[in-house]
Amino acid sequence: MAMRLRILGAAGEVTGSSYLLEIGESRILVDCGLHQGKDEDRLNREPFPLAPESLTAVVFTHAHLDHTGRVPLLVKQGFSGKIWATLPTAELVKVLWTDSAHLMKEEAEWRSRKNARKGLPPVNPLYDEEDVTKALEYLVPASYDDVILLAPGVKVRFRDAGHILGSAVLEFWLSEGTSQKEVKVVFSGDLGPQETVMERNPALIEDADYVVIESTYGDRLHKTNAESRDEFREVMRLALRSKAKVLIPTFVVDRAQRVLYEIMLLQKEGVLEEDLPIFFDSPMGVRATDIYRKHINLLSSEIQGHVHRGDDPFSPEQLRYISDAEESRGINGVARAVVLAGSGMCNGGRIVHHLKHNLWNEKCHVCFVGYQAQGTLGRRLVDGTKRVRIAGEEVSVKARLHTINGFSAHADRRDLLKWAGNFINGPLFIVTHGEPKSSRSLAEGLTGLGFRAEVPVPGQEFVLEAEHAFAPEAVVPVFSGSKEAATKRLLSDVAIMASDIQDADELPDEDLLPLLESSRTLLQIVRDRMTEKARGRAS
Structure with a gap:
């Protein structure tokens, strides 16, 4: 029986990550994420392409809901195996799943009330807190760098991905029978940048037969940390002059902590007044930030340096955590403040409430610090729409909008190609977790480096064969193929080389x-x- 890899999600999109490994009688699911953006409710309610009870185990790359958010539904429908994750990931998913179930319940109740007025049936949430509690019982914490036997013929090792706290690159060794050679499959998960602020650098891996690599920013370069900080500093200065609010849609895990840290630095510089109110409007914000403090040893030397000097990197002056809805509504009466709230793509959560009450104000500033998926409110705003419908109300967009991609916890094109360049035996790269243009661009960049790369379609299967890797020198020259592809590869190489020279010490x-x-x-x-x-x- 052949060993197989099946692409269940994140093909042609950034969310919904999920992959299936089949080895003999074992079936291992790598990630099981929520779809976010266009048609998200329909996609998340679609039946799983396999019987949940038939799975041997689930393995997480990291805690973000687009990688873990459908697991309570998987458990609800019959899965009862082990769910492997690093300890920080296990702690963070408890926070994220609980909050997700709460938001789903609120959304279902709101939609049910609307349906009742139309004579339509009620809406049930995707899963509830009872399903979350049951799913949490199956979590098994794993340490970085230990080799773990998941099932007969299946070993895995978690390596630091540098993306968010607890994130991992997964190394799998697969074999059927004692005589067959092992096949090595690596899942990048979401990779962090090579020059990090919050986390440590992504682990370097040099050998594999297959590498499933993300491509969120596969066609773009981020600005440097210094440039991004300059951008953020200028946004804050503009907002202070206009004496208005700054709204920052944030992913509550990692991005919120990064923004709080940057605000603390601006206060130390004297850019932000220490009496400026800062609201972190998230019921789970305190819990997520406390998990970051608990595992400070896994964060970067820059963060640990501040802790050593007695600073709390995630507690700027005048920070207030907002828990209940009444407090959140009270922020409407504050004329001048910095407001952090989820969700990061504005497709739910309390940021929607703040946008509804402030987007019409030309003095207001909205600062996007993370990726905005197709179909989300955040993406429509970034793309320049002039009117949006929020909670049933038409709102004119007059606020000043800013995008700072350099705060992203994702590697950009240069970072991804640098990480991939460490593989010396020439694996097949399977490019996923990106919009089509981004995935194709990264695949072309990998081809330009001498590797083989393929952009899969949803449901595509790969038969996994031992010694599938090959020497990069064996590929055809860069000028082969279409004129368009060759030109793009050459221009990409020029841009990356110029950037490397500019970034050198x-x-x-x-x-x-x-x-x-x-x-x-x-x-x-x-x-x-x-x-x-x-x-x-x-x-």
């Missing part, structure tokens, strides 16, 4: 400057000829 030696001058001249020639050709067509 030292400037190039003087004897290298003529080479840089020559490169610039060649690029100018290409650009000028393209411009002349375009003018000729126009005339």
Whole structure:
């Protein structure tokens, strides 16, 4: 019986991550995430493509709901095996699942009231707190770097992914029978950037037969940490001058802690007044932040340095945690404040309430610090819509909108290619967890580095074979294939190399400057000829 990998989710989209490994009688599910954005309710209610009770185990890369959020439903429908995760991930999913069940209950009650007025049947939540309690009983904490036997012929190791607290790259070793060689499959999960602020750097892995790699930002480069901090500083200065609110839609795990840390730094610089009210409007905000404090040893040296000096990196002056709904509504009466609230994509949670009451105000500032998936309110705002419907009311968008992608806990294109470049035996890269354009772009970049890469479709299966890897030198030259693909690969390589040189600790030696001058001249020639050709067509 062949060993197989099946892509159940995150093919052509950023959410809904889920993959199935089949080895003999064992069936291992890697992640089981919620869909977020367009058609999310319909997609999340679709039947699982396999009987939940037939699964041997579930393994998590990290706690975010787009990777874990359907597991209480899986348990509700019959799964009763072990759920493996790092200890911080196990602690964070308890917070996230409980909050998710609460929000689903509120949403179902609201929709049921609307249906009742129309003579339609009530709506049931996807799962409830009882399902969450049952699912939590199956969680089994794992340590980084230990090799764990999940089932006959299936071993796994959790390696630090540098994405959020507890996030992991998963290394699987698979075999059928004692005589067959092992197949190694690596799941990147969501990878953090190479130059981190909150977490440690992603672990380097050098060998695999197959690598399932995320591509959230596979076609984009983030600004540097310094540039992103300058952007955030300028947003805050503008908001202070306008004497208005700053709304920051935040993912309550990791992004909120990062923003609180950046606010603390701005207070130390004197950019933000220490009497400026800061509201963290999230019932689970305290619990998530306490888990970060508990595992401070897993965070970056920068964060630990502040702790060593006696600072709490997640508690700026005048910070207030908001728990109940009445307190949240009370923020409406505050004219000038910084408000952090979930959800990060504005597709639910208390940020929706704050947007409804402030988007019309041209003095208000909205600062997006995370990825906005297709179909979410956040994405529509970032894309420039002038009117939105929020909680049944039309709202004009006059607030000033800002996007700071550099605070993302995701690796950008350069980071992803650097991480992939550590594989010395040439695995097949299976590019997932990205919108189609982003996934294709990363696949082209991987091909340009000499690897094989494939962008799968939902439901696609891969037969896993031992020694499937190959030497990167064996691939065809970069100029093969379509003109468009070759051009994109070349331009991508140029951009990445230029960025690497710019980000280096030292400037190039003087004897290298003529080479840089020559490169610039060649690029100018290409650009000028393209411009002349375009003018000729126009005339």
